[in-house]
Amino acid sequence: DSGVTQTPKHLITATGQRVTLRCSPRSGDLSVYWYQQSLDQGLQFLIQYYNGEERAKGNILERFSAQQFPDLHSELNLSSLELGDSALYFCASSVPDPAQFFGPGTRLTVL
């Protein structure tokens, strides 16, 4: 158990819909990272937050947004969903320890 929690575990929705994925980092970790893992692209970095501020952006679509709240939990919002958004979404946390600890992931299926 990494200490990082993600909800929900599975999410099935339809094209055009909007969903919110939630991540609670390990106690004391200030950074949260979001990653997308699809069959064809592998793991890709989406976005990082540090203590409530956006720190780095990767291959995140404009339809996706994220935020980190004062209690350090983070949410990833995915809107106008397309079939190609079906993937595993992981969050990880770190800092002060630079090693990243991954959550169990949310499996999103868009029908």
Place this chain on the structure above:
Amino acid sequence: KNEVEQSPQNLTAQEGEFITINCSYSVGISALHWLQQHPGGGIVSLFMLSSGKKKHGRLIATINIQEKHSSLHITASHPRDSAVYICAVRPTRVPRISGGSNYKLTFGKGTLLTVNP
């Protein structure tokens, strides 16, 4: 060309064999991670390296910064080692005035290891 290349893509071994998975990268890095992903999907961080060699149980990870190459070795492999092994690099860190740093990771495609009894 990907910034991080792993080989082989797939590896099948018999229980007890010594296994090596390779990772080459093309960017300057401040650290390299080896991750393990089991069939259920969960990801576990095995090692974080910036130089030399680390050992944990039957797992050994080495890195050669000059050659931009890392290897993950598994001694006395066991069926429970069957998983996808992923190499990830953290590009050279750029310090930020406001504190905290960018620890963005770039991932290889992974090596699927199957160890048969």
